[in-house]
Amino acid sequence: MGPTDGIQRGAKVQYLGGPIKIPVGDGILGRVFNVVGQPIDEAGDVSATDHWPMFRDPPPLTEQSTKVEILETGIKVIDLLEPYVKGGKVRFVWWLLGLVKPF
Numbered sequence: 001m002g003p004t005d006g007i008q009r010g011a012k013v014q015y016l017g018g019p020i021k022i023p024v025g026d027g028i029l030g031r032v033f034n035v036v037g038q039p040i041d042e043a044g045d046v047s048a049t050d051h052w053p054m055f056r057d058p059p060p061l062t063e064q065s066t067k068v069e070i071l072e073t074g075i076k077v078i079d080l081l082e083p084y085v086k087g088g089k090v091r092f093v094w095w096l097l098g099l100v101k102p103f
Contacts, residue, residue, distance in 0.1 A: 021054065022051065023037055024048060024051065024052050027046060027048050031046065068085055070086070
């Protein structure tokens, strides 16, 4: 994926053989990527064990957990004052910044 300047209806395109794929595996832990899976942290090449399509089918309902789990953001203040439930909707705590009064 690159710049889309000048693209219009009827333009010739090139098929690259499949959907956008992103690297997965232990080799990508701690790395920073852009939206299409390219490293942007200047730490060299990616040693990914596999590449998965960006858009995949969700797991079947029988494999999904119904247990309530807390999402650890890694930001101690947020984890302490307003913990989030995994899979739930997340709203940023603007009142911590003093921008909005708390509810």
